[in-house]
Amino acid sequence: MTKRYDVRFPSGSVDCSAWFYEGAVGAPVIVMGHGLGGVKSMRLDAFASRFAAEGYSCLVFDYRHFGDSEGEPRQLLDIDRQLQDWASAIAYARSRGSESGSDSVVLWGTSFGGGHVIVAAARDGGVAAVVSQCPFTDGVASALATSPLVAARVTARAVRDRVGSLLGREPTFIPLAGPPGSTALMSASDALDGYLALVPEGKTFRNEVLARVGLDIPLRRPGRHAGKVTCPIMFSVCETDTVAPAKATLRHAKRAPKGEVVVYPDGHFDIYVGDAFDRVVVDQIEFLSRVAPAVKPQ
Numbered sequence: 019m020t021k022r023y024d025v026r027f028p029s030g031s032v033d034c035s036a037w038f039y040e041g042a043v044g045a046p047v048i049v050m051g052h053g054l055g056g057v058k059s060m061r062l063d064a065f066a067s068r069f070a071a072e073g074y075s076c077l078v079f080d081y082r083h084f085g086d087s088e089g090e091p092r093q094l095l096d097i098d099r100q101l102q103d104w105a106s107a108i109a110y111a112r113s114r115g116s117e118s119g120s121d122s123v124v125l126w127g128t129s130f131g132g133g134h135v136i137v138a139a140a141r142d143g144g145v146a147a148v149v150s151q152c153p154f155t156d157g158v159a160s161a162l163a164t165s166p167l168v169a170a171r172v173t174a175r176a177v178r179d180r181v182g183s184l185l186g187r188e189p190t191f192i193p194l195a196g197p198p199g200s201t202a203l204m205s206a207s208d209a210l211d212g213y214l215a216l217v218p219e220g221k222t223f224r225n226e227v228l229a230r231v232g233l234d235i236p237l238r239r240p241g242r243h244a245g246k247v248t249c250p251i252m253f254s255v256c257e258t259d260t261v262a263p264a265k266a267t268l269r270h271a272k273r274a275p276k277g278e279v280v281v282y283p284d285g286h287f288d289i290y291v292g293d294a295f296d297r298v299v300v301d302q303i304e305f306l307s308r309v310a311p312a313v314k315p316q
Contacts, residue, residue, distance in 0.1 A: 020070035027079075029106035030099065034079050035086035036107070038114060039066055041075035045312040046122035046146055047111040050078045051104060053129025053154070054203060055095060055194040055227050057085035060216035061290040065126070068299045073312030074124075077111045079103070091189060093224055095231040097238060104138040108145070122146045124310050126302075129262065129286070130154045133240035136270075140246035147310040148251040149302050152262055152286050155241030159266035164205070171201040176232030183230065192229035203232065206260035212287025241270025250276040250309040254289070254298050261286040278305060 021040045026033040037058060041047075048069055050062055058078045066076040081100045082089035104125075112121045125148045127135035132153025139145045154160060161169060172192065179190035195213035196202030204213065217223045244251070253271045255264050264281070271277050280301050288294045306312075 020067070022070075025077075025110075027106055027110035029082055029103045032082050032088035034082055034088070034103055034106065036077050036079035036110075037063070037066070039070040039074075039076040039078070041070055042073035042312055044120045045073050045075055045115075046120060046124050046306075046310045047075040047077055047115040048124045048126050048306075049104070049107045049111045050076055050126045051081065051100075051107070051128075051131040051134060053127075053131050055084065055093070055225075056129070056131075056216070057223070059085070059218055059221060060223075061295075062128075064290070064295065065299060065302075068303065069126075069306070072303055072307070074306070075111075075115065077107060077114070079107050091228065093191065093227045095227045097231070097234055101134060101137055104134055105142070108138065108142060122310060124148070124306065126151070128152060128290075132262070133238070136240045136247060136251070137243050139249060139251065140243040143248060145249050147249050147306060148247060149254065149305065150251060151254040151298070151302075152256045152259055152289060153241070153253065153267055154262045155239070155244075155270045156263070156266035157236040157238045159263045160261065161236040163260065163263050165199065168199060168201065168205055172203065172229075172232045175201060175229040179229035180233060183228075190229045191226040192232060194225050194227060203227070203235070204261055206286075208260055208285050208287055212285065215287065216290055241267060244270045244277065245273035245275070247274050248276070250278065250305075252302065252305045253277060253279045254302065255279060255281045256284050256286050256289060257281050258284065259286045 023038045080087040083094040125135040128151040132150040193202035195204045195209040284294045289298045
């Protein structure tokens with residue numbers, strides 16, 4: 019059994035909480051982060067356990083303001099701060115890896131985090147490899163996949179929260195996932211059940227964030243950084259993705275100099291569980307074994 023440790027690392031003025039899976043001596047460290055409002059207990063342990071079984075070390079972290087990490091106000095989804103958290107996690111992973119004779123770091127992100135790893139790898143030229151799973155790559159494409167009425171209501175609530183924050187008022191929240199047609203950041207037919215299915219039984223989870231992020235998401239296009247990612251990068255794309263449209267992701271993935279694309283006949287939330295999970299994690303392990311092996315050949 020791979021040993022897992024509770025660790026913390028500094029990011030900005032706070033500490034982020036993480037799990038560190040201790041792999042083989044000299045193995046790369048896979049830095050892993052979740053998607054929109056997700057926390058590490060929402061099936062990231064399932065992926066990390068499979069990678070650790072192959073000999074990889076893994077650092078699985080919560081963004082500041084979420085989960086077990088520090089940061090006030092709670093449930094503040096600040097994209098620039100999350101990218102800082104990725105940079106801090108990478109630095110910490112390198113320090114842990116060097117203790118066992120390796121400073122090789124792999125990035126693994128899913129959904130919103132799948133977009134973050136594209137940007138993080140483009141900024142850090144020393145990353146060995148990247149896995150970008152069902153990634154959010156294009157805010158415009160995601161906005162166009164939402165009904166205009168829902169988009170208008172989300173924007174109105176986001177403006178209310180942003181203005182309220184400037185006036186010192188109590189924050190306005192918005193659900194991360196909601197029923198079809200509801201005022202939520204994700205309101206496709208599979209969003210609510212699919213998202214909440216990732217929460218472990220018996221665990222509590224706040225299905226909400228400060229609404230102001232609704233103004234920022236449509237402006238972000240992390241896929242445009244794909245052309246600057248010089249290391250091997252695997253895009254695990256869901257063909258029927260209702261949250262991060264596959265067409266936009268495939269367009270951006272073509273620009274990655276060492277990009278590899280695998281398309282699955284599944285929805286955005288399907289590949290975290292069941293047979294779809296097994297398929298995607300096996301493919302990711304095969305990719306990593308080629309481009310950043312856990313055990314170097316003799």
